Amino acid sequence: MNMRRIISVLLENEPGALSRVVGLFSQRNYNIETLTVAPTEDETLSRLTVTTSGSDRVIEQITKQLNKLVEVVKLVDLTEGPHIEREMMLIKLKATGAQRAEIKRTVDIFRGQIVDVTSSVYTVQLAGASDKLDGFLQAVGTSGVLEVVRSGVSGIARGEKVLSL
Amino acid sequence: MELLSGADMLIRSLQDQGIEYIYGYPGGAALHIYDALFRQDKVKHILVRHEQAAVHMADGYARATGEPGTVLVTSGPGATNTITGIATAFMDSIPMVVLCGQVASTLIGEDAFQETDMMGVSRPVVKHNLSVRHPSEIPEIIRKAYYIASTGRPGPVVVDIPKDMTAPNERFEYAYPKKVKLRSYNPAVRGHAGQIKKAVDMMLAARRPIIYAGGGVILGKASGLLTDLVRKLEFPITNTLMGIGCYPSSDPQYVGWLGMHGTYEANMAMHHSDLILAVGARFDDRVTNATEKFCPGARIIHIDIDPASISKTVDADVPIVGPVDAVLKEMLALVKESKEKPDAEALASWWKQIDEWRAFHGMRYETSPDVIKPQEVVEMLSRLTNGDAFVTSDVGQHQMFAAQYYKFDKPNRWINSGGLGTMGFGLPAAMGVKLTHPDDEVLCITGEGSIQMNIQELSTCNQYDLPVKIINLNNQALGMVKQWQDMNYESRHSHSYMDSLPDFMMLAEAYGHVGIRIDKKEDLEPKLREALAMKDRLVFVDIQVDRVEHVYPMQVARGSMKDMWLSKTERV
Numbered sequence: 001m002n003m004r005r006i007i008s009v010l011l012e013n014e015p016g017a018l019s020r021v022v023g024l025f026s027q028r029n030y031n032i033e034t035l036t037v038a039p040t041e042d043e044t045l046s047r048l049t050v051t052t053s054g055s056d057r058v059i060e061q062i063t064k065q066l067n068k069l070v071e072v073v074k075l076v077d078l079t080e081g082p083h084i085e086r087e088m089m090l091i092k093l094k095a096t097g098a099q100r101a102e103i104k105r106t107v108d109i110f111r112g113q114i115v116d117v118t119s120s121v122y123t124v125q126l127a128g129a130s131d132k133l134d135g136f137l138q139a140v141g142t143s144g145v146l147e148v149v150r151s152g153v154s155g156i157a158r159g160e161k162v163l164s165l
Numbered sequence: 166m167e168l169l170s171g172a173d174m175l176i177r178s179l180q181d182q183g184i185e186y187i188y189g190y191p192g193g194a195a196l197h198i199y200d201a202l203f204r205q206d207k208v209k210h211i212l213v214r215h216e217q218a219a220v221h222m223a224d225g226y227a228r229a230t231g232e233p234g235t236v237l238v239t240s241g242p243g244a245t246n247t248i249t250g251i252a253t254a255f256m257d258s259i260p261m262v263v264l265c266g267q268v269a270s271t272l273i274g275e276d277a278f279q280e281t282d283m284m285g286v287s288r289p290v291v292k293h294n295l296s297v298r299h300p301s302e303i304p305e306i307i308r309k310a311y312y313i314a315s316t317g318r319p320g321p322v323v324v325d326i327p328k329d330m331t332a333p334n335e336r337f338e339y340a341y342p343k344k345v346k347l348r349s350y351n352p353a354v355r356g357h358a359g360q361i362k363k364a365v366d367m368m369l370a371a372r373r374p375i376i377y378a379g380g381g382v383i384l385g386k387a388s389g390l391l392t393d394l395v396r397k398l399e400f401p402i403t404n405t406l407m408g409i410g411c412y413p414s415s416d417p418q419y420v421g422w423l424g425m426h427g428t429y430e431a432n433m434a435m436h437h438s439d440l441i442l443a444v445g446a447r448f449d450d451r452v453t454n455a456t457e458k459f460c461p462g463a464r465i466i467h468i469d470i471d472p473a474s475i476s477k478t479v480d481a482d483v484p485i486v487g488p489v490d491a492v493l494k495e496m497l498a499l500v501k502e503s504k505e506k507p508d509a510e511a512l513a514s515w516w517k518q519i520d521e522w523r524a525f526h527g528m529r530y531e532t533s534p535d536v537i538k539p540q541e542v543v544e545m546l547s548r549l550t551n552g553d554a555f556v557t558s559d560v561g562q563h564q565m566f567a568a569q570y571y572k573f574d575k576p577n578r579w580i581n582s583g584g585l586g587t588m589g590f591g592l593p594a595a596m597g598v599k600l601t602h603p604d605d606e607v608l609c610i611t612g613e614g615s616i617q618m619n620i621q622e623l624s625t626c627n628q629y630d631l632p633v634k635i636i637n638l639n640n641q642a643l644g645m646v647k648q649w650q651d652m653n654y655e656s657r658h659s660h661s662y663m664d665s666l667p668d669f670m671m672l673a674e675a676y677g678h679v680g681i682r683i684d685k686k687e688d689l690e691p692k693l694r695e696a697l698a699m700k701d702r703l704v705f706v707d708i709q710v711d712r713v714e715h716v717y718p719m720q721v722a723r724g725s726m727k728d729m730w731l732s733k734t735e736r737v
Binding site: 012015016019020023027057060061064065067068070071072073165 | 284285288289292293294296313347348349350471472473476477480
C-alpha cells in the first residue's frame with residue numbers, strides 16, 4: 001500500500017548537495033510530491049523536507065539511499081511518529097460583488113488572512129497541513145482562483161524528539 | 166611550512182597518499198598538473214590512447230590489488246570519455262579517484278572551450294564527487310577523495326579541478342592531512358552482536374543451508390575468513406560472478422557460481438535450501454531470476470556493509486550491516502564456541518542431494534572432432550596456467566565461458582565488468598594488472614566484438630611494455646546477442662554479426678606485437694603453449710571457435726532459480 005511520507009533531512013549546506021538529493025529521486029524512479037529546503041540556525045546545515053509516497057519497501061530504500069549520500073548528515077521519517085506538518089499558501093482570488101463577503105467568510109473559517117486587496121482581487125495567506133490547504137481550494141472553487149503558490153511541506157516531530165547533530 | 170602551487174600540491178598529495186601509478190591523458194585544463202607531474206619522478210603516469218581505457222586500467226589495478234586506482238584527465242571530452250569507466254567501477258563498487266581538469270572558475274557556466282559540467286554529468290555514477298574552490302583545499306580534498314573511495318562500500322570519486330586552482334604563480338602552505346573526518350559519513354565498523362548471534366543460531370539449526378557469497382567478500386578482503394567458516398560448518402557454498410575466487414573452486418564444498426548462467430547444482434541448491442547466508446552479495450536480477458519465485462523455502466541472513474543493499478530486491482530475515490570480515494570473524498568465533506552443532510544427518514542427506522544434482526549435470530558441453538569449442542579453449546588455458554593467472558574479460562559469451570571453465574582458487578584473479586557489462590573493459594583492465602604484476606600471467610579473454618571497443622590500447626601496451634596475452638574467442642558474431650536472438654527472436658540475427666573483421670594478426674603486428682591465429686583443433690594446445698611461452702611479448706591469439714555455440718545453463722526468463730535450459734534442447 002502506498003503511504004504518504006514526510007522525510008526530513010539535515011544536509012551539509014554545500015553547493016551541489018541539493019542536486020544530489022533531487023537526482024537520487026529521479027535516478028531511482030522515486031516520487032517527489034513537495035520539496036522545501038533552507039539553511040538552519042547552524043549555517044553549515046540545511047534542512048530539507050520532502051514528501052513522497054510509496055510502498056514500505058520503496059520508503060525504506062529512499063531513506064537508505066538518502067543516508068548513503070555523503071552530504072546527508074541525518075534524516076527522519078516524520079510520519080513514523082506524532083508530528084506537526086505545515087504548508088503555506090498564497091492565493092489570488094477574484095473578489096467582486098457578492099463574492100467579496102463570501103470569500104472573506106471562507107478565509108475566516110480556514111483561519112487565513114487577506115494580505116492584499118484591490119477592487120477586484122483578494123490575496124490570501126493560509127498555513128496548515130496540506131489537506132487543509134486542499135480543503136480551502138475546494139471550498140472557494142476553481143472558477144475564482146487566479147494564482148496559487150504553495151511552499152511545500154515543512155515538518156517537525158512532536159514532543160522532545162529533535163533532529164539535530 | 167612549504168609553499169607550493171595548486172598543481173604541485175596535487176601531485177605531492179598523490180605522493181603522500183602513496184600513489185605509484187596514475188593513468189591518464191593530458192589536455193588544456195590539466196596542463197598545470199601535467200607540468201607538475203613532469204617535475205617529479207615518484208608518481209608515474211601511463212599515457213593511454215583513450216580516456217575510457219585509463220579508467221579501466223585503474224579499475225583493473227584496483228580489482229587485482231584492493232587498492233584505489235587513480236586517473237587524471239582534462240576537462241570536457243577528456244572528462245566525459247571517463248564516464249563509462251566510472252559507471253563500470255560504480256556498479257562493481259571499485260575504489261577509484263578520477264581527477265578531472267576543468268575550465269577556470271571564472272569561465273564556468275559560460276560554455277567555455279572544453280567545458281562540461283562534470284560534477285553534474287558524473288553525479289549518478291559516482292560514490293561522491295568534489296570540486297576544488299580554492300587551491301589551498303587541494304590536500305584535504307585529495308585525502309577525502311581516497312578516504313571516501315576506499316572505505317565503507319567502495320566506489321569511484323571524481324575531483325573536479327578548475328584550471329586556475331592549479332596556477333603555477335600562486336603558492337600556498339602545504340601539509341597533507343593525516344586523518345580525515347566527515348560528520349556525515351561514518352561507515353559501519355562492526356555488525357550488531359545480537360543479530361550475529363541470532364544468525365549463528367539459525368545457521369546451526371538449518372537442515373538445507375547454503376552460503377551465497379558476492380564480490381563484497383573480495384572487496385572486504387574476507388576470503389580467508391569465509392573459507393574457514395565454510396569448512397567449519399561443512400555447508401555448501403556458491404558465489405556470484407563477482408565473487409569468483411572468494412572460495413577455492415577446486416574445493417568439494419564449492420558448488421559453482423549461481424544465477425543466469427550458473428551451475429545446475431548451485432541454482433538447484435539455492436532454490437531448495439532452507440537457509441541462505443548471503444555475504445557481500447546484492448541479490449542482483451542476474452542472480453535471483455524472478456524475485457517473487459526466489460527460493461520459496463529459505464530464510465535469509467544478509468551481511469552487507471551497505472544497508473541499502475539489504476532487502477532491496479529480496480527481503481532479509483536477519484539483516485546484518487557491517488564489514489564482512491568483522492562479521493565473519495565474530496560468526497566464526499561463535500560457531501567454534503557453540504555447543505550446538507549442525508544436524509549431521511540432515512547435512513549428510515542435503516549433501517547427498519547436491520551430489521546427485523552434480524552428477525545429473527555439472528558443467529559440460531558437447532565437444533566436436535574438428536570445431537574448436539570456446540569452452541575447451543578456456544579449460545585448456547586454465548590447465549596450462551595452473552588456474553593461477555589473472556584473467557580479465559569483456560562482456561558476452563566469452564565472459565561466461567571464462568567464468569565457467571577457468572578454475573579460480575584465489576580472490577582478485579577474475580576481473581570482469583559484472584554489473585555494468587562494459588564491452589571494451591578487458592584489455593585495459595589486463596594492462597592495469599600487468600603493470601603492477603609483471604611476473605604474473607595476465608590473460609584477457611575476449612571476443613572479436615569487445616576487443617575492438619578499446620583496441621587502440623595495443624599502442625599503450627607497446628609504449629609501456631605490457632606483455633598481456635589476448636585470447637580472442639572469435640566466433641564472427643556478437644555471440645550473446647545472437648544467442649538471445651536464437652532463443653527469443655526466431656533466429657533473426659539483427660546486427661549481431663560483423664562481416665568485415667580485421668586481420669587480427671596483422672593488426673597486432675602493426676602495433677609491434679605478436680599475432681597467432683588458430684583455426685585447427687590440433688593446433689590449439691601447441692599454439693597456446695607457444696603464446697604463453699613468450700613471456701616478454703604481447704601475443705594476440707585469434708582463435709576461430711564454434712560460431713553457433715550457446716552458453717548453458719541458462720535460467721528461463723521470469724522463472725525461479727531452478728528453471729533452466731541445460732542445452733539447446735533440454736529444459737528443467
